[in-house]
Amino acid sequence: MNEKDLLELWNTKRSQIIHAQIAPTLMLIAVFVLAAYGKFEMATDATKYLTIGVAAATGILAIISQYAAIREAESLIVDLKKIDKSSKLAKTISGSRELLSLTAIAIVGLGLAIFALVVWAVL
Numbered sequence: 001m002n003e004k005d006l007l008e009l010w011n012t013k014r015s016q017i018i019h020a021q022i023a024p025t026l027m028l029i030a031v032f033v034l035a036a037y038g039k040f041e042m043a044t045d046a047t048k049y050l051t052i053g054v055a056a057a058t059g060i061l062a063i064i065s066q067y068a069a070i071r072e073a074e075s076l077i078v079d080l081k082k083i084d085k086s087s088k089l090a091k092t093i094s095g096s097r098e099l100l101s102l103t104a105i106a107i108v109g110l111g112l113a114i115f116a117l118v119v120w121a122v123l
Contacts, residue, residue, distance in 0.1 A: 020069070031051065059115055070100050077093065
């Protein structure tokens with residue numbers, strides 16, 4: 001692949017990570033609003049467990065999608081480093097491996113922390 005193709009693929013991977021956050025964010029907004037209005041206090045246990053299950057499934061699928069995109073982007077970085085006479089942008093992106101690793105850790109860590117807060121808010 002040439003530099004232009006790799007840069008386009010890089011942007012695609014970034015977009016995938018961003019788009020994978022939309023569904024969980026909407027789910028979290030719904031849980032937040034319902035919790036803020038005290039709706040879970042009156043809800044049945046089945047409703048609470050369903051809410052937690054849907055939040056978990058949404059979050060897990062988003063984390064898997066984001067993690068996969070990050071792994072693919074890490075491979076892309078390796079390919080970008082192999083290009084001779086690359087642009088400044090390609091050089092900057094190819095130096096982003098540590099940032100990608102940090103992003104992967106943050107996605108998993110924040111996902112677990114937010115899920116714990118969802119369980120706390122619902123129960």
